[in-house]
Amino acid sequence: MAITKTIKNCSGWLDMSQSVSGVILAVFLWTHLILVSSILLGADAMTWVAGMMELNFLSADGHGYPWVVSIIAIAIASLVLVHVLIAVQKLPLSLRQQIALRKQMSSISHGDTKLWVWQAITGVGILLMLPVHLWLIGSAPETIGPSGSAARIWNDGVWMLYMPLLLCVELHAAIGVYRVAIKWGAARDLNTRERMKKIKTIVSVIFVVIGMASLLAFLPHA
Amino acid sequence: MSQGRTLTFNIFRYDPQEPGDKPKMVKYQLEEAPGMTVFIALNMLREHQDTSLQFDFVCRAGICGSCAMVINGFPTLACRTLTSKYPKGEITLMPLPGFELIGDLSVNTGKFMRELAERLKLWLQPNLDDVDVHRLEAPMAPEEAAKLYELERCVECGVCVSACATKQMRDSFVGAVGMMKIARFELDSRDERTVEDFYHVIGNQDGVFGCMTLLGCQDNCPKDLPHMQQIAYLRRKMAGALV
Numbered sequence: 429m430a431i432t433k434t435i436k437n438c439s440g441w442l443d444m445s446q447s448v449s450g451v452i453l454a455v456f457l458w459t460h461l462i463l464v465s466s467i468l469l470g471a472d473a474m475t476w477v478a479g480m481m482e483l484n485f486l487s488a489d490g491h492g493y494p495w496v497v498s499i500i501a502i503a504i505a506s507l508v509l510v511h512v513l514i515a516v517q518k519l520p521l522s523l524r525q526q527i528a529l530r531k532q533m534s535s536i537s538h539g540d541t542k543l544w545v546w547q548a549i550t551g552v553g554i555l556l557m558l559p560v561h562l563w564l565i566g567s568a569p570e571t572i573g574p575s576g577s578a579a580r581i582w583n584d585g586v587w588m589l590y591m592p593l594l595l596c597v598e599l600h601a602a603i604g605v606y607r608v609a610i611k612w613g614a615a616r617d618l619n620t621r622e623r624m625k626k627i628k629t630i631v632s633v634i635f636v637v638i639g640m641a642s643l644l645a646f647l648p649h650a
Numbered sequence: 651m652s653q654g655r656t657l658t659f660n661i662f663r664y665d666p667q668e669p670g671d672k673p674k675m676v677k678y679q680l681e682e683a684p685g686m687t688v689f690i691a692l693n694m695l696r697e698h699q700d701t702s703l704q705f706d707f708v709c710r711a712g713i714c715g716s717c718a719m720v721i722n723g724f725p726t727l728a729c730r731t732l733t734s735k736y737p738k739g740e741i742t743l744m745p746l747p748g749f750e751l752i753g754d755l756s757v758n759t760g761k762f763m764r765e766l767a768e769r770l771k772l773w774l775q776p777n778l779d780d781v782d783v784h785r786l787e788a789p790m791a792p793e794e795a796a797k798l799y800e801l802e803r804c805v806e807c808g809v810c811v812s813a814c815a816t817k818q819m820r821d822s823f824v825g826a827v828g829m830m831k832i833a834r835f836e837l838d839s840r841d842e843r844t845v846e847d848f849y850h851v852i853g854n855q856d857g858v859f860g861c862m863t864l865l866g867c868q869d870n871c872p873k874d875l876p877h878m879q880q881i882a883y884l885r886r887k888m889a890g891a892l893v
Contacts, residue, residue, distance in 0.1 A: 440892045443859040518862055525819040532818040535744050537723035540865045541815045611863040613882030
């Protein structure tokens with residue numbers, strides 16, 4: 429017997445879509461950061477990665493197609509939009525909900541609830557900062573490279589956006605993936621959950637360090 | 651051994667029935683006895699220091715679920731909490747948030763549980779077309795009985811409801827106790843309700859898809875019920891019914 433279409437079964441799809449879009453975004457984020465961190469291996473390494481991303485091996489003149497990057501930016505923006513529209517429903521938007529949350533957290537101390545509050549705060553931070561990043565990259569994909577990116581980050585002052593954005597996304601993604609795993613039952617016992625929680629923290633720290641190091645590595649090219 | 655220490659209790663006091671009364675924290679001191687629980691201490695305070703102190707208890711053994719309260723920031727059963735657990739000897743007691751306050755540390759969990767049971771139909775619903783009082787009831791497989799028993803251990807203390815920030819923000823959310831009980835009937839082979847029937851009750855934002863997996867239920871349940879696994883199971887089951 430199929431479940432008749434109602435608003436009720438919408439919420440099931442919404443919950444699954446939130447998990448799936450979140451995991452895809454997290455995997456993209458980590459891949460993206462590893463690709464960008466090629467700057468740590470030197471300017472040539474990053475030029476090679478940027479060229480590959482623009483599919484330069486397909487074009488006769490070797491310049492590739494920078495609009496590929498713009499398309500990736502648009503795709504990510506759409507996925508983020510889906511994720512935000514679903515996730516925003518979970519946030520305490522009304523004053524009544526905010527007071528209830530504050531009251532509960534003031535009398536009961538609980539680690540994973542605090543983690544969720546961080547996830548919500550960083551989520552809002554990402555929502556504010558990510559569009560700027562996507563616009564900067566999506567509108568000028570041809571500038572991506574050791575000198576172009578360095579000029580953007582250090583001469584145009586975009587590091588002021590990238591550093592907080594890096595912190596926010598790395599916290600948000602790792603906590604989110606941990607939560608998705610628990611949510612759908614990946615942890616069969618509490619020890620597994622503890623281990624997953626540790627891995628989550630390590631992943632956050634490693635990627636923040638790689639990200640910060642990459643940002644600093646652009647400095648000599650500016 | 652902490653025998654003979656002086657314990658300091660900070661207790662939330664407020665009687666909504668008393669006109670003009672305002673919520674306040676009141677300090678009490680008491681000499682600790684060996685093996686003392688918060689529940690024993692509360693009884694001594696009421697007997698010797700303040701007869702107006704309100705709190706609930708019945709069984710003293712973690713079975714009735716009446717004496718749940720927030721002890722130093724953790725919602726749990728007073729009768730199962732030893733005062734020796736607190737090296738500083740300072741204990742703050744608050745009523746469980748999210749329930750109607752009767753007075754001081756006493757909250758009306760019964761009203762909440764009854765409403766929940768009626769809303770989710772938390773009782774066995776056998777196939778009524780197949781009733782024959784002359785027939786022997788089919789025995790239940792021991793494995794199934796063991797699974798049901800594990801979920802039946804819930805004492806309805808209300809700790810999971812208080813510990814759940816989702817529930818506090820969303821009044822109509824069923825909470826871990828609701829899902830635990832639904833899961834219990836979902837596993838029961840005598841219950842004729844199908845996955846689709848359960849879906850209509852908890853396959854929504856007030857049910858399993860509204861749970862944000864904050865795990866306050868799992869981390870505070872005084873009976874150590876497997877909320878984390880159980881809710882994940884229901885979520886997969888409900889999502890499976892969709893796809």
